[in-house]
Amino acid sequence: MGKRGRRKQGASRIATEGAPHREPRAARADGLGWLLALVAVVLIAYWPALDGGFLWDDDAHVTRPELRSLAGLWRIWTDVGATQQYYPLLHSAFWLEHQLWGNAVLGYHLVNVVLHAACAWLLLLGLRRLQVRGALFAAAIFALHPVQVESVAWISEQKNTLSLLLYLAALLAYLRFDEERRPRDYLLASALFLFGLLTKTVVATLSGAMLVILWWRRGRLEPRRDVLPLVPWFAVGAAFGLVTAWFERRLLGAEGAAFAFTLAERCVLAGRVVWFYACKLVWPADLSFVYPRWEVSAPAWPAVLYPLTAVAAVGAALVAARRSRTPLAAALFYVGSLFPVLGFVNVYPFVFSFVADHFQYLASLGPIAALAGGAAVLLQRQDGVRRRVGEVMGVALLVVLGALTWQQCHDYTDARTLYERTLARNPGCYLCLNNLASFALAAGDTEAAAARYREALRIKPDSVEALSNLGNLQLQAGAVQQAIDSYESALRLAPNNVVTRTNYGIALYTAGRAAEARAQYEAALRIMPDYQPARRSLELAGASAPR
Numbered sequence: 001m002g003k004r005g006r007r008k009q010g011a012s013r014i015a016t017e018g019a020p021h022r023e024p025r026a027a028r029a030d031g032l033g034w035l036l037a038l039v040a041v042v043l044i045a046y047w048p049a050l051d052g053g054f055l056w057d058d059d060a061h062v063t064r065p066e067l068r069s070l071a072g073l074w075r076i077w078t079d080v081g082a083t084q085q086y087y088p089l090l091h092s093a094f095w096l097e098h099q100l101w102g103n104a105v106l107g108y109h110l111v112n113v114v115l116h117a118a119c120a121w122l123l124l125l126g127l128r129r130l131q132v133r134g135a136l137f138a139a140a141i142f143a144l145h146p147v148q149v150e151s152v153a154w155i156s157e158q159k160n161t162l163s164l165l166l167y168l169a170a171l172l173a174y175l176r177f178d179e180e181r182r183p184r185d186y187l188l189a190s191a192l193f194l195f196g197l198l199t200k201t202v203v204a205t206l207s208g209a210m211l212v213i214l215w216w217r218r219g220r221l222e223p224r225r226d227v228l229p230l231v232p233w234f235a236v237g238a239a240f241g242l243v244t245a246w247f248e249r250r251l252l253g254a255e256g257a258a259f260a261f262t263l264a265e266r267c268v269l270a271g272r273v274v275w276f277y278a279c280k281l282v283w284p285a286d287l288s289f290v291y292p293r294w295e296v297s298a299p300a301w302p303a304v305l306y307p308l309t310a311v312a313a314v315g316a317a318l319v320a321a322r323r324s325r326t327p328l329a330a331a332l333f334y335v336g337s338l339f340p341v342l343g344f345v346n347v348y349p350f351v352f353s354f355v356a357d358h359f360q361y362l363a364s365l366g367p368i369a370a371l372a373g374g375a376a377v378l379l380q381r382q383d384g385v386r387r388r389v390g391e392v393m394g395v396a397l398l399v400v401l402g403a404l405t406w407q408q409c410h411d412y413t414d415a416r417t418l419y420e421r422t423l424a425r426n427p428g429c430y431l432c433l434n435n436l437a438s439f440a441l442a443a444g445d446t447e448a449a450a451a452r453y454r455e456a457l458r459i460k461p462d463s464v465e466a467l468s469n470l471g472n473l474q475l476q477a478g479a480v481q482q483a484i485d486s487y488e489s490a491l492r493l494a495p496n497n498v499v500t501r502t503n504y505g506i507a508l509y510t511a512g513r514a515a516e517a518r519a520q521y522e523a524a525l526r527i528m529p530d531y532q533p534a535r536r537s538l539e540l541a542g543a544s545a546p547r
Helices: 003-014 025-045 070-078 088-101 105-129 135-144 146-153 155-180 183-197 201-218 223-251 263-282 301-320 326-341 365-380 384-412 415-425 430-442 446-459 464-476 480-493 498-510 514-527 532-540
Strands: none
Touching: 025 105, 025 135, 025 384, 070 088, 088 105, 088 155, 105 135, 105 146, 105 155, 105 365, 135 146, 135 365, 135 384, 146 155, 146 384, 155 183, 155 201, 183 201, 183 223, 201 223, 201 326, 263 301, 263 326, 263 365, 301 326, 326 365, 365 384, 384 415, 415 430, 430 446, 430 464, 446 464, 464 480, 464 498, 480 498, 498 514, 498 532, 514 532
16 A cells, blocks of 8 residues: 555544534435524523513613714724724624614514524534534533523623624534635635624634644644644734724723732633633523622632642543543633633623623533533443433433523513622622612612612722712712712723713813813713714813814
8 A cells, every 4th residue: 555545544543533524405404494493492492581671781782873874884894983892793783783673672682592593503513514423412502501691681792692603604614615625615714704703802712713623523733734724814813802902901991900910810710710611501500690709819729729620621631632532622612712701811891700601602612512422422322211211311401401591581681680680699799789779860769879889889999880870979969079079089990981081071060160171071082082972061061072
């Protein structure tokens, strides 16, 4: 046998855990049937959330009035500061949805449900293409797992469902390119990857995930064949990551004392985050919209166990890779997909908590696929009776997960219910106290509102939201100097907060300090040129707003 023949034979031996696969037309038709089934099942599980109202930051995602025209759509793409984050494809989707049904929440929820079911379907197709056993079981677990409720029931998290849809579509296109090496498949995969990045930056992790999948599939990576085509993806993903990091720091406020951690502290935090998410995935109890924020200080011995045991688990998977590459591949996929939220990069939600269920929406695919595949392999080794018992247990697990999802969806029926239930699980949630105060204020109970704000500030004295809202309440009550003091405290913590700065200007104007008030309005407009409250206040103060 010649060298060429020996190389082919060796490659055949290596590719034991995944092989190129092309599904016949009948299988594709069967896949469409499973799509409809997944939509129906997800719709039932998420039924209680379909009437859920707008929540925390939904008003920053559902298109603002000044962006609802065609000119506004153009600004979504060309004006980096026009939206809360530069995700123009996401905000274009919200723009289109607003054209169709305005502020009717049902439409947004139905879109999220269909997107989530479609993600589960693409997961099914991807796992079948990779010849992973238990593909349908994995897709059903992903579709019904209650840890996904936050991503599906919260309108703002359409960025999760839409970006994962594009992520999985890009993955499927790249797998086809890897098998057939047609340039059009590479171009399609790259376009879908770029669209995903324009929806949410976590899609950048797909380039690393593809290397893990290709290694799992063949047992090795060839620089020219496997690595080189993904180099542009790594470069573009890194560029988008830097833009997002800038947004998080400069516009959303992900900087300051709340993020002042040493590298050692960030390593400890990363280890704890990984284990937290893994535990919630395996045992989804006590899920919460906002989890308690852990204290992060100089690493002590118990805290060091988090990263040490995480590294030990990856090491064990590395040793086991001689027999099966699946555990290591699943671990690398999981940790790699979670990397943007492990604590090495500042993200604004860390102000409230270092963990959130929607952060592991994408990352959960790896462990779910590995566990479902392992269960399927184990089931195939059983005799007839035991196999049927195992199948019944699998169905029972799906029923339990669906029931837990149904129950969790009730938290998202409206904002007040969500904050009250979250506060019951996490009494230190100053975000919930702050937001519940607004309901008391709307009911005319200013004393209860003030008490909520002060309780929030007792828990977190540097809460910009509570300080700003307390200032609003004080200004409304005529305590102008107290309001000025509250606004100044808030602005020392978040100088780029245009809402606080504008309200500060209003307080100064009310106190007869018109020149100082105009300076604050102008500063707010420099930060966000289209912020209409600042523009109107400046005009009322007798100055022309900058164009």
